[in-house]
Amino acid sequence: MSSEGQPLLEVHDVKKHFDVKSHGAKAVLRAVDGVSLSLNSGETLGVVGESGCGKSTLARMIVGLEKPTDGKILMEGGDISTPGRAGRAYRANVQMVFQNPSGSMNPRRSIGASVAEPLQARGVRNCREEVAKVLARVGLNPDFASRRPHQLSGGQQQRASIARALISDPRLVVHDEAIASLDISLQAQILNLLLDLQQELGMSYVFISHDLAAVQIISHRIVVMYLGEVVEATSAGEFARQPLHPYSLSLRAATLFPDPERERNKPHVLLKGDVPSPLAPPSGCRFHPRCPLATDLCKAEKPRLSKIAEEHHVACHYPEKTPTITEGGAGASRSTETAREVI
Amino acid sequence: MSDVPVLKVEELITRFGGGPGQGVTAVDHVSFSVGRGETLGIVGESGSGKSVTAMSILRLVPRPGRIDGGRVELNGVDLLPLSEDEIRKRRGTECGMVFQNPMTALNPVFSIGWQMGEALRAHGRERNSSQIIEGSLAGVGMPDPQRQANSFPHQMSGGMRQRVVIALGLINEPQLLIADEPTTALDVTIQAQVLDLMKKLTSEKGAALLMITHNMGVIARMCDRVAVMYAGEVVEEAPVDEIFSNARHPYTRGLLRSVPDGARPLQKMPTLPGEPPDMSRPFDGCRFRARCEFADHRCSAHPDLLEIRPGHRSRCWVAQAGEEFGPQPDSEADNVV
Numbered sequence: 001m002s003s004e005g006q007p008l009l010e011v012h013d014v015k016k017h018f019d020v021k022s023h024g025a026k027a028v029l030r031a032v033d034g035v036s037l038s039l040n041s042g043e044t045l046g047v048v049g050e051s052g053c054g055k056s057t058l059a060r061m062i063v064g065l066e067k068p069t070d071g072k073i074l075m076e077g078g079d080i081s082t083p084g085r086a087g088r089a090y091r092a093n094v095q096m097v098f099q100n101p102s103g104s105m106n107p108r109r110s111i112g113a114s115v116a117e118p119l120q121a122r123g124v125r126n127c128r129e130e131v132a133k134v135l136a137r138v139g140l141n142p143d144f145a146s147r148r149p150h151q152l153s154g155g156q157q158q159r160a161s162i163a164r165a166l167i168s169d170p171r172l173v174v175h176d177e178a179i180a181s182l183d184i185s186l187q188a189q190i191l192n193l194l195l196d197l198q199q200e201l202g203m204s205y206v207f208i209s210h211d212l213a214a215v216q217i218i219s220h221r222i223v224v225m226y227l228g229e230v231v232e233a234t235s236a237g238e239f240a241r242q243p244l245h246p247y248s249l250s251l252r253a254a255t256l257f258p259d260p261e262r263e264r265n266k267p268h269v270l271l272k273g274d275v276p277s278p279l280a281p282p283s284g285c286r287f288h289p290r291c292p293l294a295t296d297l298c299k300a301e302k303p304r305l306s307k308i309a310e311e312h313h314v315a316c317h318y319p320e321k322t323p324t325i326t327e328g329g330a331g332a333s334r335s336t337e338t339a340r341e342v343i
Numbered sequence: 344m345s346d347v348p349v350l351k352v353e354e355l356i357t358r359f360g361g362g363p364g365q366g367v368t369a370v371d372h373v374s375f376s377v378g379r380g381e382t383l384g385i386v387g388e389s390g391s392g393k394s395v396t397a398m399s400i401l402r403l404v405p406r407p408g409r410i411d412g413g414r415v416e417l418n419g420v421d422l423l424p425l426s427e428d429e430i431r432k433r434r435g436t437e438c439g440m441v442f443q444n445p446m447t448a449l450n451p452v453f454s455i456g457w458q459m460g461e462a463l464r465a466h467g468r469e470r471n472s473s474q475i476i477e478g479s480l481a482g483v484g485m486p487d488p489q490r491q492a493n494s495f496p497h498q499m500s501g502g503m504r505q506r507v508v509i510a511l512g513l514i515n516e517p518q519l520l521i522a523d524e525p526t527t528a529l530d531v532t533i534q535a536q537v538l539d540l541m542k543k544l545t546s547e548k549g550a551a552l553l554m555i556t557h558n559m560g561v562i563a564r565m566c567d568r569v570a571v572m573y574a575g576e577v578v579e580e581a582p583v584d585e586i587f588s589n590a591r592h593p594y595t596r597g598l599l600r601s602v603p604d605g606a607r608p609l610q611k612m613p614t615l616p617g618e619p620p621d622m623s624r625p626f627d628g629c630r631f632r633a634r635c636e637f638a639d640h641r642c643s644a645h646p647d648l649l650e651i652r653p654g655h656r657s658r659c660w661v662a663q664a665g666e667e668f669g670p671q672p673d674s675e676a677d678n679v680v
Binding site: 050051153154155156183184185186187188189191192195196210211212213214216217218219220236237240250251253254255256257258259260261262263264268271274275 | 388389500501502503530531532533534535536538539557558559560561562563564583584587597598599600601602603604606607608609610611612613614615616618619
């Protein structure tokens with residue numbers, strides 16, 4: 001068990017660089033470039049960012065599917081890359097739910113066999129009862145254990161992959177875009193299921209998604225990534241009240257809400273251009289070519305992720321100017337409204 | 344808006360497999376129309392028939408799918424009895440199309456410029472083609488269009504490729520643009536740019552836009568009117584503000600409720616129970632009945648899509664009887680803990 005005050009998961013300055021070929025020349029792709037974060041027991045950490053920001057690579061490193069180029073990942077104080085039995089014990093506490101439920105289940109094995117696998121991997125022989133129990137827990141009929149993945153709908157398949165992640169009683173489940181491939185009505189069902197399970201079982205989640213609204217529903221704390229780096233880390237409440245990195249703010253502005261009046265009047269496009277290639281990240285602050293606040297300082301010097309309030313870290317030279325980006329617009333009035341709802 | 348709508352779809356039926364009158368009916372007696380300068384959104388979940396409807400309009404339904412009945416009038420001309428040659432002439436010039444995945448909508452072995460030129464050549468517009476191509480690439484906000492025309496799809500980012508696909512859809516200046524999930528494959532900040540661009544280009548040219556999506560936020564942002572599809576049928580149609588503030592079909596209301604708005608962290612959302620129905624089985628009564636909290640004895644009969652107030656149609660017995668559904672989706676959400 002973790003001692004009092006020790007985070008369940010600690011990620012220390014983790015890097016993942018891939019050697020790739022670009023136009024025939026060797027190059028280094030910095031998928032994750034110096035990320036640190038921590039997660040307490042029973043909490044959900046939401047990681048949000050656009051494609052190529054490194055969020056999935058980070059997820060794969062946390063569960064041990066990918067080895068960091070540099071840095072350390074600790075579960076309950078123990079390094080998950082420790083060889084042998086000790087490392088296995090640390091890793092056993094982490095499970096993962098993948099984006100595509102049909103692709104992450106073996107089509108030729110029954111649901112029951114797939115769900116039982118984490119237990120069998122650690123030597124448990126007869127797990128029929130456990131399988132039935134965990135299927136019921138995720139809202140599936142235990143009879144589904146004998147079916148094949150193709151006999152289940154997308155929502156049921158995703159419930160089965162959640163069951164597979166839960167059967168070994170992990171302390172941390174990493175969800176990598178776990179609801180992205182589902183229809184809207186099913187997304188809400190799965191989010192509710194995850195909230196219920198957390199309350200019953202007390203485990204932690206790392207919830208990785210490009211969907212800011214979903215992340216805001218499920219997370220206690222939110223980390224925003226851009227081009228392999230964390231640009232903002234804060235509590236969900238603070239984030240809803242006022243994100244302080246210009247990128248976080250523009251992510252929120254670009255998120256569409258089901259409200260025609262608000263959508264017609266708010267500015268959506270705060271950003272120009274595309275995300276630059278992680279093969280050649282921009283100098284200084286990696287966000288500066290798209291940032292409406294950028295100055296010469298931002299081109300020259302990389303801002304450190306620094307604490308600007310209790311539980312609020314931002315990597316920006318001018319976080320105090322960020323709220324002015326939408327000032328006076330419909331976006332600004334909405335953010336105060338959101339804050340009220342949160343409080 | 345003139346009297347003749349740009350697109351008028353009437354009682355369209357598209358089926359997959361089986362003999363005549365048999366098989367899975369993906370699109371079942373669907374009717375709607377889009378006027379000049381208007382944006383109609385068709386919203387629904389996967390399997391609701393929204394994409395097959397879009398494909399049926401230009402007669403692009405892949406086999407074993409076939410159109411089994413109805414009319415599709417584009418500028419007053421029914422497209423369904425036309426010969427393959429005649430319909431091909433109309434694709435692109437009268438009606439452009441933007442597909443979901445910009446990677447598969449473009450040919451990887453030809454340059455962007457060549458592919459755009461092909462769209463021009465197909466309609467006999469060879470003259471000044473490079474100028475037209477560069478102009479239309481500049482029109483979708485491409486930096487350095489001359490250079491981009493010589494590049495290949497794989498050299499571009501997803502957002503840039505989708506801009507090319509939009510430019511392609513509009514290059515022959517159609518009066519109608521059909522966009523099938525045009526931003527689903529894109530990141531949110533890019534999605535915002537692409538949507539703004541489509542809105543700007545179609546309103547500049549006064550073209551009609553048919554927007555197919557599962558995303559209620561996109562509907563809220565882009566559309567004037569909305570048709571909601573469920574299990575192959577239109578179940579509700581109304582002006583956009585009316586749909587969001589006073590939806591008169593339980594499915595629409597459930598769909599709206601289950602969209603996260605991020606305002607209530609760590610609280611469970613109201614959801615729509617169950618899953619969309621299996622389309623290969625015959626239906627009995629209202630298709631939404633099994634998931635509906637308001638279902639009663641009336642729902643064992645299949646309801647028609649009827650006007651319940653001017654401009655607002657609903658396929659629900661409860662709405663047609665003028666009965667209330669209880670509190671609005673928004674206020675309802677507050678009560679759920």
